[in-house]
Amino acid sequence: MAATNIRNLTLILVIYLNNLRSSSPCPPRCSCYLDRSDVDCNYAGLKEIPSASSVPSYAQKLRLKSNHIHLIPTRAFEPLNQLWNLDLSNNRIRALDNQTFLGLTSLEFLSLSSNSIQAIAENTFEMLSSLKTLILNNNCIGFIDAQGFAGLFNLLFLDLSENVIQEFTEGMFSDLVALAEIRISGNNITWIASGAFVGLSSLPSLNLSSNQIGALREDAFHGVKTTLQRLSLEHNNLTTFPPNVFNGFPALEEISFYNNSLRSISVDSFTDLPSLCFLDLKENRIAMLKPKTFQNLPDLIVLDLSYNQLDAIKGLTFVGLREIMELRLEFNQIQELESYSFFGCSSLSVLNLQNNQLHAIHSKAFEGAYFLTTIKLDNNRLTTLPSEVLKPFRLLHEITLSNNSMSVLQESAFQGLVHVRSLDLSMNNLSMISQDVFNPLVNLRVLNLSGNFITAIANSSLSNLPKLKLLNISNNFIQAISCNTFRGSGNLEMLNLHQNRLTSVPTCALTKTPLIIKLILSANQIHELEEKDFSKLDSIQEIYVQNNIIRIIHPLTFFHLGRLNILNLDNNELTAVHQHWFSNSLAIQYLSLSHNKIQVINHRLFGGIKKIETFSAVGNPWACNCSNFWMTVNRSIIDLKMSHLYVCDSPVSLKGTNAFESISDIPCTLPKIIRARAETFHLAVKEEEPLRLTCKASGFPAPKIYWVLPDRTKRIPSSSGSNVLMAMEPRTYKGGYYSCIAENEVGMDKMHIFVDVIKALSVTVLQRFVAVDENGTANLTCLTEGYPEPEVHWVSPSGHKYLGYQHILESVGNNDVGKYYCVAKNSQSTVNDSALLAFGKPPLIKSRSTNFTFSPGQNIVLPCLSIGFPPPVVIWKLPSLLHIGSNYTGGRIKVLENGDLIIENLDWNATGIYICDASNLSGTDSVQHFVSVREENTCMQLLNPDSHYKKLILFIVVSVFLIGVAALFARIATRKKKRLKIIRVQPFQEKNQSQVSQVKITETGL
DSSP: OHHHHHHHHHHHHHHHHHHHHHTSOOOTTOEEETTTTEEEOTTSOOSSOOOTTTSOTTOOEEEOOSSOOOOOOTTTTTTOTTOOEEEOOSSOOOOOOTTTTTTOTTOOEEEOOSSOOOEEOTTTTTTOTTOOEEEOOSSOOOEEOTTTTTTOTTOOEEEOOSSOOOOOOTTTTTTOTTOOEEEOOSSOOOOOOTTTTTTOTTOOEEEOOSSOOOOOOTTTTTTTTTTOOEEEOOSSOOSOOOTTTTBOOTTOOEEEOOSSOOOOOOTTSSBSOTTOOEEEOOSSOOOOOOTTTTTTOTTOOEEEOOSSOOOEEOTTTTTTOTTOOEEEOOSSOOOEEOTTTTTTOTTOOEEEOOSSOOOEEOTTTTTTOTTOOEEEOOSSOOOOOOHHHHTTOTTOOEEEOOSSOOOOOOTTTTTTOTTOOEEEOOSSOOOEEOTTTTTTOTTOOEEEOOSSOOOEEOTTTTTTOTTOOEEEOOSSOOOOOOTTTTTTOTTOOEEEOOSSOOSSOOHHHHTTOTTOOEEEOOSSOOOEEOTTTTTTOTTOOEEEOOSSOOOEEOTTTTTTOTTOOEEEOOSSOOOOBOTTTTTTOTTOOEEEOOSSOOOOBOGGGGGSOTTOOEEEOOSOEEEOSGGGTHHHHOGGGBOGGGGGGOEEEESGGGTTSBHHHHHHTSOOEEEEEEOOOGGGGEEEEETTSOEEEEEEEEEESOOEEEEEOTTSOEEOOSOOSSEEEEEEOTTSOOSEEEEEEEEOSSOEEEEEEEEEEEEEEEEEESOSEEEEOTTOOEEEEEEEEEESOOEEEEEOTTOOEEESSEEEEOSOOTTTOEEEEEEEEOSSOEEEEEEEEEEOEEEEEOSOOEEEEEOTTOOEEEOOOEEEESOOEEEEEOTTOOEEETTOEETTEEEOTTSOEEEOSOOGGGOEEEEEEEEETTEEEEEEEEEEEOOOOHHHHHHOTTOHHHHHHHHHHHHHHHHHHHHHHHHTSOTTHHHHHHHHHHHHHHHHHHHHHHHHHHHHOO
């Protein structure tokens, strides 16, 4: 019971406190957040601190920034014992005392920046024992009492910058034992008293920049030597410092003397600094460095001596800097590098010697610095680069030699430098590039040859640079580039040929660089862009050809450039813009055609570049009529700040007026196709009927109407005007979309009509006889033609339906064989075709082999009737070895459908063996017949004009005639004419008899 009462009392107390808190007021003009624990009075125009009664006592944050508060009353914050964040910055507070912050025992953050506080009195912050951050910058503090920061034992950050403090008294920071950072920059400190930083035993960073310190005592940093890591003395008046002032800082990592007046550095200036990594001596007046000046800094990594007055680097100057990685000597007056200038810098990686007066480099100047990766020698007076200078540095990655006076490069200048990735030779006097000078640079990525006097590049100069990405040859005198110039630079991505003397695009050379992304050809003398100029640059994204004399651009010049997004054609002599230039350039975002001679741009130009964001065409002689109505339609992509530069040139009445305003006043309207009936968008026409389509359109100027057929060809009807009819004869048109397009100078409109061509339906079975083994698989397939597309199914002998063009039967049995029908049906008709499925049977010829004897002139039939499934194919082999098939008809020989052979008007040539072969998928069968033609009597043979005897008689007559001639010549012969007659006649007769015998044998054959 007692426990229950205690819980109830606790609940009542919590509710009471919450109600009390919610009823607490919020100061006027302020806002309260987080249940009034965060009070925001920033920028409220307050002239005094809100009363204690108006601020909730449990407030944790009170923000009073940027008001007009002049005075903080005594004990103004005493009730706010839970406050931990107080911001009083940017007010007009002039004074503080030890009662100002009474009661703020929980305060951790206090900002008093940008006020008018002039002094820090004794024990001003004594009551703020929890304070961790104190910001007093940008005030007028000129005096700080020795006990001004008393009691701040937990302070971590103190900002006293941008005040007028002149000195620190001894022990001023003695209570700040936890301080981690102090900022004292931007004051008027001229010297640092002994023991000024005593007590700052944890301080790692000290910023004394932008003061007026002219000298340092040896014990100036007593008290922070063991912990200090970063020390800034930038923008002071130091001319020198005692030898031991920076002796014995075990944790010091960075020292900056930037922008002082130091004239020299002695050997003893820096000793016993084992952790020092960064030493900044930039912008001083150091004129000379003695040998071994930095020998006591073996762990130094970065040394900056830029913007001094050094005129030479003596040998052994940097001995001892064995860990140095970056040495900066730019913007000095160095004229020569002596031998062993950088000896001892065995880890040196980056050496910057730019903007000096170097005219000579000793061959052993860099001896010992073998790990150099970057050397910058630009803006000097070098006339040559001896090959021995860079040869030892096998790890070099970057070489900068721009803005020197080199006219020739030795062929061995870069010998062995296989790791170089960037080489800058711009702004020299080079007139030619020898063939093999760059061959060793096989890993080169960037090559800059701009601003020279190069007139030509040898074919093999760039042939061994397979990794080259960026090539800059701008501002030279190159007139032409040969095909093989970039032969070995196939990975080139950026090519800059700006301001040369090219008269055409180096098309042939560019075929070797298919990966180019950015191409700069501006400020040349190019007069035409041809279709093939960029056809191989599939990856190109940016093309700059401004400031040429281009008059003609082929319609397909940019057609293959699907990734092109920037094109600059400014300051040329273009008079027209082809509407299809960018029909395939879907990615283009920036297009500039300014300062040409263009009068009209077709509205279609903007149809292909739908992603364009910026378009510029100022300074052209515009024709202010409906042809340029695009100006009013596409204002979103035009910089309207430049609209006053679009000026009318014609007609005369509008010349000199603003093109945008003048064109807007013309009553131009877009074409509009009038659609009378919605059902006309889908039209069905029988193929035997003519096609007639009508298109109506309105607009000003009156639009031209044409049709685009399904095959993408254009047809312009013979009629014109707003009611155009297109007629096509039967069977001369195809189904698909027919597009009516109405177009005028302002734009276009489209109407699409889909035409269905209804064709007669037909079905064809691919295999009418299908033989299958028992339990085998059969494939039934049919094809259809016609429109509309039919529904197709197979019907089995038992009447079952199977959808589809193909029907596959597996494990065929007796119940499956029979006739199958392929049925095709559409809205117009139903057709079918059949296939017979049966078990395969080998062929069987019913007739037997027979010998036939016939008389000449007869008509004969040789039987070859066969059965089997599928129906056998019959082939006859004739005595003449000729093979003929069924339904063959040739001369007197015919093959009937049942396989029988017919020979008409028989003669002796028909004698011989006739073989009939019948075959199907299951086997073959054959039969042979012998046919002989019996002889007729001799008289009949002689009368027969086709007999071979007629030929024999003719032969005998000729032989007798020849014998008579021979006898006549024999009488005229010499004495031995009788013997000669016997000798000549006998062989001749034997020969004739032999011929006669041979003729007989030949003629008796078939």
